[in-house]
Amino acid sequence: MQQDPLFQEYENLKKQIHYHNYRYFVLDAPVISDAEYDRLVLRLKQIEFSHPEWVTPDSPSQRVGGMPLEKFNKVRHPSPILSLANGFTKADVLAWIERIRKLDPRVADADFVLEPKIDGLTVVLNYQNGVFTQGATRGDGEVGEDITANLRTIRSLPLVIPVNPDSPAVPDWLVVRGEAFIFLKDFEELNKRLAQSGEKPYLNPRNTAAGSLRQLDPSLTASRPINIYVYSIVASSAPLPQTQWDLLQTLKSWGFPVAREIKYCRSIEDVLNELDTWLEKRDALPYEADGVVIKVNNLELASSLGYVGKDPRGALAFKFPAREVTTRLLDIGVNVGRTGVLTPYAILEPVEIGGVVVKQATLHNFDFIREKDIRIGDHVMVKRAGDVIPYVIGPIVEMRTGEEKVFTPPEVCPACGQPVSHVEGEVAWYCVNVTCPAQIIRNLEHFVSRGAMDIVGLGIKIVEQLVESGLVHSPADLYFLRKEDLLKLEGFADKKAENILQSIRDSRSRPLSRLINALGIRGVGEVMAEELARHFEDLEHLSNATVEELMEIEGVGPNIAKSIVDWFRRPVNQEFLKKLREAGVWPTEQKPSEIREEQPLAGLTFVVTGTLKEFTRDGIKSYLESLGAKVTDSVSKNTSYLLVGENPGSKLEKARQLGVKLISEEELKQIIRKNK
Numbered sequence: 001m002q003q004d005p006l007f008q009e010y011e012n013l014k015k016q017i018h019y020h021n022y023r024y025f026v027l028d029a030p031v032i033s034d035a036e037y038d039r040l041v042l043r044l045k046q047i048e049f050s051h052p053e054w055v056t057p058d059s060p061s062q063r064v065g066g067m068p069l070e071k072f073n074k075v076r077h078p079s080p081i082l083s084l085a086n087g088f089t090k091a092d093v094l095a096w097i098e099r100i101r102k103l104d105p106r107v108a109d110a111d112f113v114l115e116p117k118i119d120g121l122t123v124v125l126n127y128q129n130g131v132f133t134q135g136a137t138r139g140d141g142e143v144g145e146d147i148t149a150n151l152r153t154i155r156s157l158p159l160v161i162p163v164n165p166d167s168p169a170v171p172d173w174l175v176v177r178g179e180a181f182i183f184l185k186d187f188e189e190l191n192k193r194l195a196q197s198g199e200k201p202y203l204n205p206r207n208t209a210a211g212s213l214r215q216l217d218p219s220l221t222a223s224r225p226i227n228i229y230v231y232s233i234v235a236s237s238a239p240l241p242q243t244q245w246d247l248l249q250t251l252k253s254w255g256f257p258v259a260r261e262i263k264y265c266r267s268i269e270d271v272l273n274e275l276d277t278w279l280e281k282r283d284a285l286p287y288e289a290d291g292v293v294i295k296v297n298n299l300e301l302a303s304s305l306g307y308v309g310k311d312p313r314g315a316l317a318f319k320f321p322a323r324e325v326t327t328r329l330l331d332i333g334v335n336v337g338r339t340g341v342l343t344p345y346a347i348l349e350p351v352e353i354g355g356v357v358v359k360q361a362t363l364h365n366f367d368f369i370r371e372k373d374i375r376i377g378d379h380v381m382v383k384r385a386g387d388v389i390p391y392v393i394g395p396i397v398e399m400r401t402g403e404e405k406v407f408t409p410p411e412v413c414p415a416c417g418q419p420v421s422h423v424e425g426e427v428a429w430y431c432v433n434v435t436c437p438a439q440i441i442r443n444l445e446h447f448v449s450r451g452a453m454d455i456v457g458l459g460i461k462i463v464e465q466l467v468e469s470g471l472v473h474s475p476a477d478l479y480f481l482r483k484e485d486l487l488k489l490e491g492f493a494d495k496k497a498e499n500i501l502q503s504i505r506d507s508r509s510r511p512l513s514r515l516i517n518a519l520g521i522r523g524v525g526e527v528m529a530e531e532l533a534r535h536f537e538d539l540e541h542l543s544n545a546t547v548e549e550l551m552e553i554e555g556v557g558p559n560i561a562k563s564i565v566d567w568f569r570r571p572v573n574q575e576f577l578k579k580l581r582e583a584g585v586w587p588t589e590q591k592p593s594e595i596r597e598e599q600p601l602a603g604l605t606f607v608v609t610g611t612l613k614e615f616t617r618d619g620i621k622s623y624l625e626s627l628g629a630k631v632t633d634s635v636s637k638n639t640s641y642l643l644v645g646e647n648p649g650s651k652l653e654k655a656r657q658l659g660v661k662l663i664s665e666e667e668l669k670q671i672i673r674k675n676k
Contacts, residue, residue, distance in 0.1 A: 120181030163255030599628025610645030
């Protein structure tokens with residue numbers, strides 16, 4: 001087939017069309033007419049019709065979208081797709097520079113690259129031997145959704161690299177990160193066409209692009225004018241350029257679209273001067289952008305600066321000032337969140353902010369309303385922080401008529417009528433009723449989760465079914481379910497019902513620490529639950545504990561102690577505990593003296609940071625505890641070892657400051673072997 005003239009023509013056609021797509025959609029500089037381009041595509045399709053076995057994923061004909069998908073599969077990224085810390089003023093930029101200069105003196109002489117922070121959808125693109133093979137959303141930074149079929153429809157995304165044969169060699173394996181978005185002019189044209197056809201126009205380009213790429217039918221994505229800009233290499237099988245500027249030029253030479261507005265700056269003084277220019281030209285940009293990303297140009301230096309949480313220290317997002325409008329506050333509502341937090345929100349006279357009609361906005365908390373003296377009926381200033389979340393800035397006092405009403409926070413939960421809880425010194429107010437209707441789904445979801453009672457098979461959909469059918473009003477009701485109850489629910493057959501009932505029965509044997517965690521007491525997670533279980537024999541002893549007794553336990557401060565006491569003193573929660581006991585869910589804990597001293601890690605306290613090669617986070621915790629160790633979430637002077645994996649967080653820096661010993665997984669194995 002290699003000698004077949006028709007096959008050679010077909011391969012040549014693919015290369016030509018890819019090149020002309022690049023000239024047209026990326027460079028905006030076509031070198032052939034539309035008619036000539038159409039003839040090339042027509043000839044390609046004629047050959048593919050005769051020889052469908054020749055068609056490969058890199059063919060230009062594969063951009064139109066395939067069959068609709070049933071769902072998006074999950075994709076694990078080769079390395080974390082991190083977020084960025086934000087700065088809002090030049091003072092924030094200087095403070096950032098000062099912080100990283102203290103970590104590495106080379107920052108004082110560093111150069112920088114400025115890139116637009118485009119308001120779109122982050123995507124991760126995989127190439128094998130130069131061919132686009134997979135694309136995914138950012139997701140949670142570790143795992144995203146596979147949207148390969150939809151990404152193929154983006155004309156500016158190269159299906160094959162390099163597009164230009166004169167480009168540098170491309171690594172066998174390459175993963176790049178970019179932003180999918182819609183140009184403003186294309187967005188206006190799209191809305192114009194929708195209006196002419198009597199359809200509802202879209203409100204903003206960002207949501208339109210994101211929604212289009214998450215369509216299960218790729219042909220719908222293909223009908224939207226989505227573009228893409230690429231700005232970093234996530235992973236590669238070959239060495240990479242040493243500077244961000246050279247990396248962008250390399251990406252561009254391979255045929256990737258790169259933002260034309262990128263700017264090289266020799267010093268931080270140049271950066272500060274350029275920021276003024278960016279602020280002035282914000283409204284002239286051809287796309288929506290909510291800021292400028294400032295990156296240390298030297299990639300080795302940027303990498304050596306490390307991370308703060310999930311934010312790399314070598315870059316900062318300088319956010320543009322948010323847009324503000326004035327409207328009238330019609331009323332103040334109160335939401336009860338799934339975690340029990342009572343949150344006030346503003347009910348507004350509808351107003352448009354940056355292309356979005358806003359009817360509600362956050363009021364942060366009740367202290368904010370009091371401090372700003374915000375009253376029902378006020379004219380208020382409303383802002384969209386980062387052009388996304390609308391919130392009330394404050395009232396325009398000069399426009400008051402005297403008819404405005406002072407708002408009083410509710411004394412009882414609007415969902416269940418139980419008195420609300422507030423810890424002195426904290427901002428939030430809570431409903432701590434474990435059976436509160438507004439929280440029951442979330443409470444149940446937590447109760448059955450792996451770190452709590454670990455009831456296998458009870459996913460969120462079944463939890464919702466149980467609540468909506470009226471079978472479950474509190475987690476304790478799970479232990480009184482009957483097979484005939486479950487068989488009435490949609491999707492339940494005999495085997496499924498029996499499996500779930502067996503999982504519920506099995507959960508009765510979970511240790512006391514799991515049950516304490518499952519209660520959902522504010523401030524009490526897995527680690528704290530284990531501490532409490534070590535000090536109290538069962539829930540009855542814990543429920544009778546005083547604030548003073550609880551504060552004797554390491555890690556328990558006055559607020560957590562008060563939160564625990566308050567939870568157990570609530571009559572509704574006492575009823576819940578009584579029902580658990582009736583169901584036989586009342587575990588007891590071994591006393592400390594009963595724990596075997598000969599365990600290899602007995603008496604040692606571990607903290608874990610970063611991604612481990614051989615263990616998940618839950619897995620290493622269980623493994624260490626099985627060997628007698630104590631595992632905590634935060635580094636302190638009492639920490640014996642910090643177990644360090646890839647991409648460690650801020651715990652590493654704190655451990656170094658406190659002189660805590662750092663160990664790898666291999667060193668951990670050596671300690672265990674030595675102590676056995």
